[in-house]
Amino acid sequence: MELLKQRIREVGTVLSNDIIKLDAIMNHMIDPVLTTAMGKEFARLFREDRITKIVTIESSGIPIAFAAAQELGVPMVFARRKKSLNADVTETYSERVPSFTKGLVTDIMVSREFLDTEDRILLIDDFIANGDAARGLIRIIRRSGAYLAGVGIAVEKSFQAGGRTIRESGVRVESLVKIKAMQPGSIQFE
Amino acid sequence: MELLKQRIREVGTVLSNDIIKLDAIMNHMIDPVLTTAMGKEFARLFREDRITKIVTIESSGIPIAFAAAQELGVPMVFARRKKSLNADVTETYSERVPSFTKGLVTDIMVSREFLDTEDRILLIDDFIANGDAARGLIRIIRRSGAYLAGVGIAVEKSFQAGGRTIRESGVRVESLVKIKAMQPGSIQFE
Structure with a gap:
């Protein structure tokens, strides 16, 4: 997706060889035009798949997932990263995952009532x-x-194994842009 | 906003006299049609105010704030609740606040670069x-x-003091619906 590459080139700050800061468009401030375009692109890629629900994880996934949900006309569910007084833990699916950028382990959870066979x-x-x-x-x-x-x-940071290993497990993975290498001052897209 | 009242009546679960669970439309699963309508309503209410930026707080505020940002054509910034490796804490405004539903204290923060005089x-x-x-x-x-x-x-839970005290401080507060009282099985709107 050329527009996203262009915006990443404009605002992306590579902090190290594996962390890029995109706070100005995705992770802290959201550009609604870019995000709406990303949602439309995901909708186009998965239009034939009769999607009934979009699932993401709080927080930075939410605007993009919401834009895709608007376009496909389906609900969006965001997994939560921790418990609040409003969550009934007996009614949730929960998985413990390490967070690459946060440097810690979090529990992610989705209420059973919002995922259906x-x-x-x-x-x-x-x-x-x-x-x-x-x-x-x-x-x-x-x-x-x-x-x-x-x-x-x-x-997708394609120099890290996430996208590849999920594809190898048989799941279709579509990335709008792939970064094959980066270092402070330089970003190389596939 | 009648559509929001109707959906709250349909899916809202009052857990106690001061906690209502709206996971099915706002706090865990998002209804894109309702949320887009809420964004349009906020845009209508503040259309004359020459808004340049929308600010919200992760996570449940994000879809509504994003929908308003789409409609007003301005960026949306979401305050973060904690630090990650990507955040440079010397570059942020930070405030400690108690969370009513989470029952704990969190630090909320916004990068200085995204708020301008x-x-x-x-x-x-x-x-x-x-x-x-x-x-x-x-x-x-x-x-x-x-x-x-x-x-x-x-x-707005208008039986609690938040909306009133902020209005009394001279800030315009617009709530799409106001709940004046509730108990398990019953919700009364203003």
């Missing part, structure tokens, strides 16, 4: 690095009995 | 109860030198 799920997230969060969500979707139609990722 | 901010959130999160965000906005044009809230 009839569902055809499109999983959307902003980044894929090692793929731990995506694999945790995939385990949750499979435990629910729903069908995973595919995974949509805004930015 | 020229900005005219619309603050949007899903709920207002005691108003601690909103007041924390308002302190952050004021510290940045930006102008706070107003606050848009999806669901």
Whole structure:
């Protein structure tokens, strides 16, 4: 997706060989025009898959997943990263995953009532690095009995193994852009 | 907003006299049609205010704030609740606030680079109860030198003091629905 590459070139700050800061468009401030275009692109890629629900994980995945949900006309569910007083933990699917950028382990959870064996799920997230969060969500979707139609990722860091290992497990993964290498001052797209 | 009242009547579960669970439309699963309508309503209410940026707080505020940002054609910034390796803490405004539903204290923060003295901010959130999160965000906005044009809230629990005290401080607060009382099995709107 050329528009996303262009915006990454404009605002992306590579902090190290494996961390890029996209706070100005995806992870802290959201550009609604770009995000709506990303949602439309995911909708186009998965239009034939009769998606019934989009699943993402808080927080940066939410705007992109929401834009795709608007376009496909289906609900969006965001997995939560921790418990609040409003969550009934006996009624949730929960998986423990390490977070690449946060440097810690979090529990992600989805209420059982929002995943159904009839569902055809499109999983959307902003980044894929090692793929731990995506694999945790995939385990949750499979435990629910729903069908995973595919995974949509805004930015795949293809020098890390997440996207590849999920594809090798037989899941369709579509990334809007793939970064094959980066270092402070330089980003190389595939 | 009648559509929101209707959906709250359909899916809202009152857990106690002060906690209502709206996981099916706002806090875990998102209805894109309802959320887009809420965004349009906030855009209509603040159309004359020359808003330059929408500010919300992760996670449930994000879809509504994003829908308003789409409609007004301005960026949306979501305050983060904790630090990650990607955040440079010397570059952020940070405020400590208690969370009504989470039962704990969190630090909310916004990067200094995304709030400007020229900005005219619309603050949007899903709920207002005691108003601690909103007041924390308002302190952050004021510290940045930006102008706070107003606050848009999806669901105000008007039997709690948050909305009232912020209005009394001179800030315009627009709530799409106000719940004046509730108990398990019963919700009374203003």
